[in-house]
Amino acid sequence: MPRLLAIETSCDECSAAVLERTPRFVAARSNVIFSQIDLHRRFGGVVPEVASRNHLEMVTPVVEEALEKAGVGFNDLDAVAVTQRPGLIGALLVGVSTAKAIAYALNKPLVGVNHLEGHLHSVFIDGQQGCERLGPQNLPLLACLVSGGHTNLYLIRELPPRGLGAEKLSESRDDAAGEAFDKTAKLLGLPYPGGVHLDRGAKSGNPAAIDFPRALPGRKNMEFSFSGLKTAVATELKKRGFEPYGVGASWGTQPDPAKLPQGKELADFCASIQEAIVQTLLRKIRIALGETGARGLAVVGGVSANSRFRELLATDVKVPVFFPDHQYCTDNAAMIGAAGIFMLERGEVLKGAELLAANAFSS
Numbered sequence: 001m002p003r004l005l006a007i008e009t010s011c012d013e014c015s016a017a018v019l020e021r022t023p024r025f026v027a028a029r030s031n032v033i034f035s036q037i038d039l040h041r042r043f044g045g046v047v048p049e050v051a052s053r054n055h056l057e058m059v060t061p062v063v064e065e066a067l068e069k070a071g072v073g074f075n076d077l078d079a080v081a082v083t084q085r086p087g088l089i090g091a092l093l094v095g096v097s098t099a100k101a102i103a104y105a106l107n108k109p110l111v112g113v114n115h116l117e118g119h120l121h122s123v124f125i126d127g128q129q130g131c132e133r134l135g136p137q138n139l140p141l142l143a144c145l146v147s148g149g150h151t152n153l154y155l156i157r158e159l160p161p162r163g164l165g166a167e168k169l170s171e172s173r174d175d176a177a178g179e180a181f182d183k184t185a186k187l188l189g190l191p192y193p194g195g196v197h198l199d200r201g202a203k204s205g206n207p208a209a210i211d212f213p214r215a216l217p218g219r220k221n222m223e224f225s226f227s228g229l230k231t232a233v234a235t236e237l238k239k240r241g242f243e244p245y246g247v248g249a250s251w252g253t254q255p256d257p258a259k260l261p262q263g264k265e266l267a268d269f270c271a272s273i274q275e276a277i278v279q280t281l282l283r284k285i286r287i288a289l290g291e292t293g294a295r296g297l298a299v300v301g302g303v304s305a306n307s308r309f310r311e312l313l314a315t316d317v318k319v320p321v322f323f324p325d326h327q328y329c330t331d332n333a334a335m336i337g338a339a340g341i342f343m344l345e346r347g348e349v350l351k352g353a354e355l356l357a358a359n360a361f362s363s
């Protein structure tokens with residue numbers, strides 16, 4: 001069965017994984033992720049140049065660790081897969097150059113993977129609870145990709161090893177759902193990236209405490225819009241006498257607890273913001289399920305790790321729901337290798353001169 005090394009450096013995670021084709025779909029023999037979050041936190045967001053420089057330092061040790069954990073060497077590989085687009089161009093270039101060098105030196109093909117295709121393939125990695133039942137009976141499959149950069153609904157018509165035949169049904173007109181989590185969390189003075197902190201903070205809060213807007217409520221509208229939420233949260237903070245953090249603040253200033261909600265009030269903000277985002281996602285998912293007659297739902301990308309989202313999806317959706325394990329929700333090389341291994345099987349690879357000419361693309 002084919003085996004490949006996969007590399008992902010599109011944003012602030014430096015990751016490498018070893019994947020093997022299995023009779024069902026694909027198995028991850030290792031999935032090493034070095035997150036740069038600590039490096040970017042003091043800037044309140046990802047600084048592209050800092051990201052590229054760190055990828056350059058980390059990519060070799062991360063690749064070595066992925067091979068070691070899988071118990072294989074370079075010569076045991078049949079191909080190298082890498083995220084080619086979309087992402088931060090300097091960050092992508094580190095992964096693409098590394099993958100090209102390894103593939104060329106080994107005289108093996110290179111597989112250039114689209115990051116979004118990678119997220120969509122995260123539910124097909126073997127051994128994940130729940131995903132083991134995903135099969136032809138779930139086609140067509142509705143896929144909801146919710147990350148820091150995207151909020152897209154797709155209709156998937158085919159299963160791997162075929163191409164998914166994914167048709168994009170809708171996207172966000174402005175901010176992505178993860179971006180909405182991160183930006184509103186920042187206004188509350190929570191650390192970057194805010195999604196997971198908002199999720200935690202919401203646990204002791206009342207989701208009905210503050211009525212934040214849920215945009216584009218049309219009965220058949222599958223599009224998303226989250227940019228208004230930032231303004232609504234900032235306005236509510238000001239109305240209560242607080243100073244939204246980061247608005248007009250110069251770099252390096254720490255959030256001042258005296259100027260921001262604390263305790264139960266903070267928890268209520270977190271729970272109400274999370275509810276507005278998650279209920280909007282759910283409403284659009286229900287519309288898309290109705291419009292397409294999909295027989296299953298896959299929810300992928302960083303925001304699919306959200307606990308309230310998972311809780312509501314388990315009770316409010318009538319079709320079987322599939323989530324990746326947490327390690328495959330946020331950016332990781334295993335999902336890139338999962339998409340890549342099926343591309344390899346279909347012969348969608350780069351060799352020789354084509355391999356040497358392979359580039360990275362920001363969009």
Ligand code: KG4
Pocket residue numbers: 011146147148149150177178179181182193194195196199301302303304305306307329330331
């Ligand atoms: O898929 P991902 O790692 O990167 C992109 O491709 O964008 O997603 C990162 C996003 C961030 O916005 C982060 O705040 C969000 O996923 N996220 C969460 C949670 N964990 C990660 N959002 C809400 N609740 C979570 N538990």
Ligand code: ZN
Pocket residue numbers: 115119147148301302330331
């Ligand atoms: Zn991603």
